[in-house]
Amino acid sequence: MLARENRGWDSPPPMNSPTEKQTVGIFTGGGIAPGLNAVLSTAARELKANGHRAIGIPDGWKGMLDVSPDAIDLSGMSRRELHDLLSAGGTTLRSSRTKIKPDQFSKVADTAKAYGLTGIIAIGGDDTLGQARQLHEAGVIQALGVPKTIDNDVVGTDRTFGFESACDRAANMIRDMRTDAESMSRVAVVEVMGRSAGWITLHGGEAGGADITLIPEFPIDEQTLMDRINEVYHEKGANGRPARSAVIAISEGYFGEDKNDKDAFGHGKMRGAAARLADMIKKQTGLGTQEQVIGYQARNGAPKAHDAVFASRLGAHAGLLACHGIYGRMVALRDGKITDVPLAEVDGGRFVTEDLYDKETMGMRLVPKNIREQIQRTRDNLDDASKG
Ligand code: F6P
Numbered sequence: 001m002l003a004r005e006n007r008g009w010d011s012p013p014p015m016n017s018p019t020e021k022q023t024v025g026i027f028t029g030g031g032i033a034p035g036l037n038a039v040l041s042t043a044a045r046e047l048k049a050n051g052h053r054a055i056g057i058p059d060g061w062k063g064m065l066d067v068s069p070d071a072i073d074l075s076g077m078s079r080r081e082l083h084d085l086l087s088a089g090g091t092t093l094r095s096s097r098t099k100i101k102p103d104q105f106s107k108v109a110d111t112a113k114a115y116g117l118t119g120i121i122a123i124g125g126d127d128t129l130g131q132a133r134q135l136h137e138a139g140v141i142q143a144l145g146v147p148k149t150i151d152n153d154v155v156g157t158d159r160t161f162g163f164e165s166a167c168d169r170a171a172n173m174i175r176d177m178r179t180d181a182e183s184m185s186r187v188a189v190v191e192v193m194g195r196s197a198g199w200i201t202l203h204g205g206e207a208g209g210a211d212i213t214l215i216p217e218f219p220i221d222e223q224t225l226m227d228r229i230n231e232v233y234h235e236k237g238a239n240g241r242p243a244r245s246a247v248i249a250i251s252e253g254y255f256g257e258d259k260n261d262k263d264a265f266g267h268g269k270m271r272g273a274a275a276r277l278a279d280m281i282k283k284q285t286g287l288g289t290q291e292q293v294i295g296y297q298a299r300n301g302a303p304k305a306h307d308a309v310f311a312s313r314l315g316a317h318a319g320l321l322a323c324h325g326i327y328g329r330m331v332a333l334r335d336g337k338i339t340d341v342p343l344a345e346v347d348g349g350r351f352v353t354e355d356l357y358d359k360e361t362m363g364m365r366l367v368p369k370n371i372r373e374q375i376q377r378t379r380d381n382l383d384d385a386s387k388g
Helices: 036-049 060-064 080-083 101-113 126-137 163-184 201-209 222-234 273-285 305-323 370-386
Strands: 021-030 053-056 119-124 143-147 185-194 212-214 246-251 289-293 329-334 337-342
Touching: 021 060, 021 101, 036 053, 036 080, 036 119, 036 305, 060 101, 060 119, 060 126, 119 126, 119 305, 126 212, 163 185, 163 201, 163 246, 163 289, 163 305, 163 370, 185 201, 185 212, 185 273, 201 212, 201 246, 212 222, 212 305, 222 273, 246 273, 273 289, 273 305, 305 329
Parallel strands: 021 053, 021 119, 119 143, 143 329, 185 246, 185 289, 212 246
Antiparallel strands: 329 337
16 A cells, blocks of 8 residues: 555545544445445435434446535435435436546545545445445545445355346246247247346246246357257147247347447447347247347336345445444345455456356256255264164
8 A cells, every 4th residue: 555645645544433423425336226225325324323424426436536516415314215215216326337547546535525525335336346445445535335236246245236126027027028929939038137147147037937048157059059949949738739939038248248339347238149149049940039138127116125125234234334434344245144344355256156057957056966965964864863
């Protein structure tokens, strides 16, 4: 870390005493996820209840480059107003994908000083949180992170809020597509968001009854895939009548990213997977196809109850850490419990593993690979207990 006087900005002290009054900037960065408003609402509520101040900074990291008239004094909101925010979709603070370059660090420090901030709570995915970690480690601003993304791919937490709601929407649309595919004797291909992580496609596909689920982590050999599609399409029911339809869920990132259309963090847009696969199927099997892209619909709307509660608990935990002047942490779900881990753990993405995906059935693995050994162990233990 650079010596304070050489950094070019006047940074806040690294740790505050629990009694020191905190003024905390809260913002939301990256793509939206159902539950964002719940996090900022409960974080603000905890700060306010403990005599501290919460300021809602607009537009993600972009809002930390200059003082904005759109900033909201969250601690000025009543208990009811904060509570009403909790179940609203999107983010009342707005969001952006803004990358702060090292030569802009001093602007962030100036903005923090102008707002009188003792620290920030950044609510975002790996890019937003990685940025929080970088600025915290450089001593520009004390930061806390709350992991968010429908993609569920943040390292350090077992789950991100917004994921369950997105899976629910994906599952409903995948299920609905069977109606059309069956009636029209076609192969329906449904494209699901999630970038290079197949979490939403995998869970949505399983819950929505997809016949085949394709995720970026486990590409399937083309011929094997076409054989499987034919098999599913012609599979006979109890009365000997063939299905004459199939529903495929495919991740938007299955074929990789568009290298010519990148965001501020250098990630290419991902689109067109369903169209590309449908084309392939048509050419190679001669079957009729139809495509449906779930797209932004996966992250629109209010959070499902599970996400609203989960996000509220994450926000309250972050708010309490800030009340105690504790920064440099990311709130997380670990083994079913809300906790916090070092912000330094935010690094790269978290992907679907072999334990959860079965390449043979091209779908979710419902029991772990080593289930036989596990069951045998249970059997042995029960036998031992009954003997002794
Ligand atoms: O990371 C969340 C996500 O919703 C991805 O699933 C999707 O690829 C991406 O954001 C789209 O983001 P935008 O078009 O807003 O940049």
